[in-house]
Amino acid sequence: MKKITIGEAARQSGVKVPTVRYYESIGLLAAPSRSEGNQRSFEPADVSRLAFIRHARELGFEIEAIRTLLTLQDDPHQSCASADAIAKARLIEVEQRIRSLKALKAELETMVEGCGHGRVDQCRVIEVLADHGQCTHPHH
Amino acid sequence: MKKITIGEAARQSGVKVPTVRYYESIGLLAAPSRSEGNQRSFEPADVSRLAFIRHARELGFEIEAIRTLLTLQDDPHQSCASADAIAKARLIEVEQRIRSLKALKAELETMVEGCGHGRVDQCRVIEVLADHGQCTHPHH
DNA sequence: TCTTGCACCTCTAGTCGCTAGAGGATGTAG
DNA sequence: CTACATCCTCTAGCGACTAGAGGTGCAAGA
Numbered sequence: 001m002k003k004i005t006i007g008e009a010a011r012q013s014g015v016k017v018p019t020v021r022y023y024e025s026i027g028l029l030a031a032p033s034r035s036e037g038n039q040r041s042f043e044p045a046d047v048s049r050l051a052f053i054r055h056a057r058e059l060g061f062e063i064e065a066i067r068t069l070l071t072l073q074d075d076p077h078q079s080c081a082s083a084d085a086i087a088k089a090r091l092i093e094v095e096q097r098i099r100s101l102k103a104l105k106a107e108l109e110t111m112v113e114g115c116g117h118g119r120v121d122q123c124r125v126i127e128v129l130a131d132h133g134q135c136t137h138p139h140h
Numbered sequence: 141m142k143k144i145t146i147g148e149a150a151r152q153s154g155v156k157v158p159t160v161r162y163y164e165s166i167g168l169l170a171a172p173s174r175s176e177g178n179q180r181s182f183e184p185a186d187v188s189r190l191a192f193i194r195h196a197r198e199l200g201f202e203i204e205a206i207r208t209l210l211t212l213q214d215d216p217h218q219s220c221a222s223a224d225a226i227a228k229a230r231l232i233e234v235e236q237r238i239r240s241l242k243a244l245k246a247e248l249e250t251m252v253e254g255c256g257h258g259r260v261d262q263c264r265v266i267e268v269l270a271d272h273g274q275c276t277h278p279h280h
Numbered sequence: 281t282c283t284t285g286c287a288c289c290t291c292t293a294g295t296c297g298c299t300a301g302a303g304g305a306t307g308t309a310g
Numbered sequence: 311c312t313a314c315a316t317c318c319t320c321t322a323g324c325g326a327c328t329a330g331a332g333g334t335g336c337a338a339g340a
Binding site: 005006007017021037038039040 | 286287288289290
């Protein structure tokens, strides 16, 4: 029986040590067994689960969505319709976010280009911020 | 002397009432004068300031950045270099965010397309989440 | 064996930018 | 005068951690 310490689990999964404890505290990760000295002792499966969580977090899934995805993973005979729906919803979110960030980028570019590096009273950055009507894209 | 209530200021600026109070509490907006019955009484300048804040927030500027932008606006004889720097930094952030979201979108698309709508054990969504090595873009 | 020093433990509180709710006062229209 | 909306202050909560205090466990070198 190899014992994986929390530090080792953190290193292998890429999740920080306090975050591992946090995930345990919110029930995303089952409480592992403990050593004689009350230290957590993880299984390889726990490390995989942490890597799964980390990857999903990086892709911007919320904890509650991940909780659902994990329960699906735990029971592989279920239909994957929920997993599909969660991923699709996330995809739509991401597409919208990209669209709005592009509008925003255009706005910021106008601001920065217009700045003549003079005094504030001629500054387009401040001016545009003060008056939304000057925005090229009204979408925000 | 026209008196602008907090509700009116909120309506005109597009900032919610509790948020106006919050901005006052963190010193982003000067405490306005009060009516006999202790109710806030705003000036038109306060409403402009709130609109400025709202617009900057919509563009994703953090409160501390907005604080700096506001002090610049308050003293229009200063150089606008700081405003320019803040806007440029924000632009770079936005560009990076767009790039990473695009990688993410590609990832999610692969996941969703690969899903055969069968059972979880054949589901690409779950599979890809469990194994980062399957990602087309390693950039996340 | 002792000691050094890092990794671990629990617990609380803080982060950001609000938002929600309790419990009460004020202001206005009918 | 009575509804009723709006206002007031205050505290607590959100998500997803992060930081710090104060203490314990453990492995390796002197």
